[in-house]
Amino acid sequence: MEKRSIAISLPSTGEEEWNAVREPFMTGWLTQGPKVAAFEKAFAERHQVKHALATTSCTTGLHLILAAMGIGPGDEVLVPAFTWVATANVVLYCGATPVFVDVDPITNNIDPRDVARRITSKTKASIIVHLFGLCADMDALRAVLPAGLPIIEDAACGAGASYKGIPVGGLGDAAAFSFHPRKSITTGEGGMVTTQDAELAATMDKLRNHGAEISEEQRHKGPRPYLLPEFNLLGFNYRMTDLQGAVGLVQLGKLDRFIAERQQWAEYYRDRLADVAWLRMPIFPENGNHAWQAFVVYVDLDKAPMPRNDIMERLQAQGIATRPGTHAVHMLGYYSERFNIKPEDYPGALNCNDNTMAIPLHNRMSAEDYEYVVDALRSIA
Known part of the structure; x- marks a missing residue:
């Protein structure tokens, strides 16, 4: 057979995505706006969660979740030892300590048997990775994790996956997805956080926009767009652009x-x-x-x-x-x-x-x- 050239992964994009970015360019709304809002709504509906917030990446999404949960110095967060480095990095971004947990070589996912050995009085959350798109054994994990300990899904690879009829993104307290070009759907770079918790979602919404009490879209469409919002939290700039949101909407449909x-x-x-x-x-x-x-x-x-x-x-x-x-x-x-x-x-x-x-x-x-x-x-x- 003649030699071929086969990439490990290629994004599946084309004319529809190309056309989708015309509207943001024509309207002039390029940063987070109506296309991002539409993408968030559709993503939440597809994954059966109440809240979805677009971010600049899965990494910033994970950091956003930890920050909104108040994870900080002196805290420990369980992290699988076999994962992309970002899963552990975000814990350090918060000043907390990642505590590695071994994985099962059969599934590549976190090993519930080792989880129990790593829990201490300082454990404040666990990050569960659905590696390569295979859901972690959530029942076995819940059986060994302390009741009430927040479960964060690193769903970088998991868009569209499900466990016992429940889509990824709603299996824990919050989740973060990736839209990197090696993922099933892409926005170039980009991510999404999901949760069923309205209060947590509201905090993350503020934190991703520098800590502003209202979004730029809300301010511009409100009665007094000339006034800047209040800033009562130390936040970040983790907003997705409307160009990406437009592409994400098309990709999500596929x-x-x-x-x-x-x-x-x-x-x-x-x-x-x-x-x-x-x-x-x-x-x-x-x-x-x-x-x-x-x-x-x-x-x-x-x-x-x-x-x-x-x-x-x-x-x-x-x-x-x-x-x-x-x-x-x-x-x-x-x-x-x-x-x-x-x-x-x-x-x-x-x-x-x-x-x-x-x-x-x-x-x-x-x-x-x-x-x-x-x-x-x-x-x-």
């Missing part, structure tokens, strides 16, 4: 189709690679819907013909992009040095760090692309 396509090709990978002894497929949940932000396999080093990185290099030479699933945050230089953590302190995360491999799965791949990836993997012996 979310379910995107996920259905990814589900179809995830099943194709599973079936065609089932007899490759050195590859373990990701979990296909029976109690919910996977968002398939990424298709992440596990390379069994006891059976593999070569180390994972060599496999990735070989695939790269054939034009197939791959990535490690993500990284074990406790092994990154800053965290290992600051908190004096050894790689083996979190064996599940270490295992995932060294052996997971994301292969291409996105909505701009053709059937021939998928066949090419399968054939390349099957040829490695």
Whole structure:
């Protein structure tokens, strides 16, 4: 088969998104305004939550949630050890301490058995990551977490996923989503926070706009637009632009189709690679819907013909992009040095760090692309 060039991920955008940004340009309303408000409303309805607030990224969304909850110095927040570094970074932004929890190498998600061992009197919240679009085991986690301890969903990969009929975004006290181009839907950069809690939503709404008591849109459309609002909180500038909101509305309308396509090709990978002894497929949940932000396999080093990185290099030479699933945050230089953590302190995360491999799965791949990836993997012996 002729050599192809297959990206690990590509955003699926086109004429509709291009046309969507015309209105903000024509009206002159470029910063947070009516398009963002419409995107928030539609996102809240799709994920069955009462409140959705757009932000500049999932990272700022997570920070916004922690700040609104009053997390600060002296507090501890539980964080899975295998996740993108931002999940831990936001805890430090608040002056609090991230307490790493090991993960289950079968699911890549936080291990409820290890959660119980990490809770102390200083634990004020837990961040639960739905990694790669697979929901964490919320029932098992609630069984070990103290009653009333806030649960924050890092749903960066989770738009459209669900657990036992409940969409991601409403499984905890608050959630943050990402619209980075590697996610199922994108606004370039951008994020969204969701919650059922009206008071928490009101606080986050103020904090994302410098602490202003009313938004710019409310002020401009109000009876006295010439007066500046009151500022009673120390806030941030975490507002999404209306250009992004316009794109987000179009993308959100395609979310379910995107996920259905990814589900179809995830099943194709599973079936065609089932007899490759050195590859373990990701979990296909029976109690919910996977968002398939990424298709992440596990390379069994006891059976593999070569180390994972060599496999990735070989695939790269054939034009197939791959990535490690993500990284074990406790092994990154800053965290290992600051908190004096050894790689083996979190064996599940270490295992995932060294052996997971994301292969291409996105909505701009053709059937021939998928066949090419399968054939390349099957040829490695």
